Amino acid sequence: MHNLFKYLLLTLVSVNCCIGSNILFVSPVPSPSHHIWNRALAFGLVNKGHNVTLIGPDQDKVPKPANYTHILLEDIYDDLHDSFDINAFSSYSALRMMYEFEEWCLFSCKKLLKTNGLRRLLDYPPDFKFDLIIFDVTAGTCFYPLMHKLNYPPSVAVTAFLLPTYVANNFGNHLYPAYIPWYGLPYTTEMNFVQRVWNFVYMHFDIWLRYVKQYASEHDAAKEIFGENIPSMKELERHLSLVLTNTDPILDHPQAVAPNFIPVGGLHTRKSNNIPEDLQKLLDNAKNGVIVFSLGTNVRSDKLDKNIQKALLEAFSKISETVIWKFESELENLPKNVIVRKWLPQNDILGHPNVKLFIGHGGALSTQESIFHGVPMICIPFFVDQHINTRMIVKRKLGVSVDFKSITAGYMLRKLREILDDPTYRENMQKTASRFKDRTETPLERGIFWIEYVIRHGGANFLNTPARDYPFYVSSGLDVFVFLLLISIISISIFLKLIQLILKLFSTKTKVKVN
Known part of the structure; x- marks a missing residue:
């Protein structure tokens, strides 16, 4: 009985040790989709009884729980929305995209560091204690010095950007350039030799560019706010x-x-x-089914070329399904079956049984929502991981791809009919959705468990592999391979030289004997 009481007491202590913990969630990436993903995790922690302070550049348009605080990093989007033209992405090379992404990260970093929101966080009383910091590590390191400022509480990294190469490398995961495509290349797991070469080059150049150039630049920018004596970004990241x-x-x-x-x-x-x-009524009354069309939060439909917009509307006018299109401004000459809204609760709409098809940009969050609800897709990729996600959707026959540069009314109509008339796509999506949901815990529950695990144990560095501290050529065994190759070449060379010498001596003796 005494042992049972002791066990229950220890269990109660271990469960409650992190309930009501103060968690700082650093979500600085200027991307509404990243905020949606991070907010889902933050709200999940709030629902478990934790006090979460999220700092980021996105306004929250949903009701905030009582123990959730949002610190806005203001005016970040002012200069970013007009910094690229989606119609020009067709001419972007992977190398140019890599450099521009690095420059965009540094540009947004410098703006983030000068916000009143960050000053508000830095003005917290010195005796206020955060039990954990969560960092979105997708785009930059400029807020890493918060760990130093807050006396190094246990810290966790998150990324909504799948698993980018630089995150995998920096945290000690092996790279698999032979069959895992770099996020900026339109490859699948089945690459030919030339594609594998390019994949290898881009993967490692991306790592070098961030490790050498971006970390140093952001460290210089952060010193203006956090002081000259802050540790290097690589040293801070190790926490x-x-x-x-x-x-x-x-x-x-x-x-x-x-x-x-x-x-x-x-x-x-x-x-x-x-x-x-209003949307519920539209969905319920759509006798011929519904098509949802949204290009996500970073790509605006109203920025598409006018000829593309016209071609899409013409294609939609030739089908019987109702089309609900997320379009950020006014749109004239709409067909009777096209409904336009400036904002859509995408996840909730995709779960309606009358939805037959989702037209999206192939972003990670959108494709995951479509798979979760078992809705086949037409993907119109523009940049970064959208091409990889689209190739995966096409390869598994969960949907089809559309090249936005080639959109005409006839081309789009053929793609629509292909999905709507072939039940294979929906059947494959339903099977994939069933596999995804068949698990002992949801992804959110798993994420919350491991965050609380870090709080309970004061970190989780014991889970790190030694590869995190080794350079690529050591962790991959490349140095050993090169060494053995050199030894083999030298040994073979010596052996051939000996054979050549023996043959020469034998030839000389033969000549002497003949003479």
């Missing part, structure tokens, strides 16, 4: 002991991950609920 990644072998290309990588792909997905009344 992040665990990574939650938006990956899942059912949703993405399967790959092995180290123990400190926790796959929580589709963490933001959930059952449909709370659809606005």
Whole structure:
């Protein structure tokens, strides 16, 4: 009886040790989709009784729980929305995209560091204690010095950007350039030799560019705010002991991950609920089914070329299904079956039984929502991981791809008919959705467990593999391979020289004997 009481007491202590913990969630990536994913994790922690302070550049348009605080990093989007033209992405090379992404990260970093929101956080009383910091590590390191400022509480990294190469490398996961494509290349797991060469080059150049150039530049920018004596970004990053990644072998290309990588792909997905009344009525009354069209949060439909917009409307006018299009401004000459809204509760709408098809940009969160609800897709990719996600959707016959540069009314209509008339796509999506949901815990529950695990144990550095501290050529065994190759070449060379010498001596003796 005494042992049973002792066990129950220890269990109660271990469970309650992190309930009501103060968690700082650093979500600085200027991307509404990243905020949606991070907010889902933050709200999940709030629902478990934790006090979460989220700092980021996105306004929260949903009701805030009582123990959730949002600190706005203001005016970040002012200069970013007009910094690229989606119609020009067709001419972007992978190398140019890599450099521009690095420059965009540094540009947004400098703006983030000068916000009143960050000053508000830095003005917290010195005796206020955060029990854990969560960092979105997708785009930059400029807020890493918060760990130093807050006396190094246990810290966790997260990324909604699948598992980018630089995150995998920096946290000690092996790279698999032979069959895992770099996020900026339109490859699948089945690459030919030339593609594998390019994949290898881009993967490692991306790592070098970030490690050498971006880390140093952001460290210089951060010193203006946090002081000259802050440790290097690489040293600060070493205090992040665990990574939650938006990956899942059912949703993405399967790959092995180290123990400190926790796959929580589709963490933001959930059952449909709370659809606005006007949209609920539209969905319920759509006798011929519904097509949902949304290009996500970073790509605006109203920025598409006018000829493309016209071609899409013409194609939609020739089908009987109702089309609900997320279009950010006014749109004239709409066909009777096309409904335009400036904002859509995408996840909730996709869960309605009348939805037959989802037209999207191939972003990670959108494809995961579509798979979760078993809705086949037409993907119109523009940049970064959208091409990889689209190739995966096409390869598994979960949908089809559309090249936005080639859109005409006839081309789009053929793609629509292909999905709507072939039940294979929907059947494949339903099977994939069933596999994804068949698990002992949801991705959100898994993510929350491991965050609380880090709080309970004061970090999780014991899960890190030695590869995190080794250079690539050591962790991959490349140095040993090169050494053995050189030894083999030298040995073979010596052996051939000896054979040549013996033959020469034998030839000389033969000549002497003949003479």
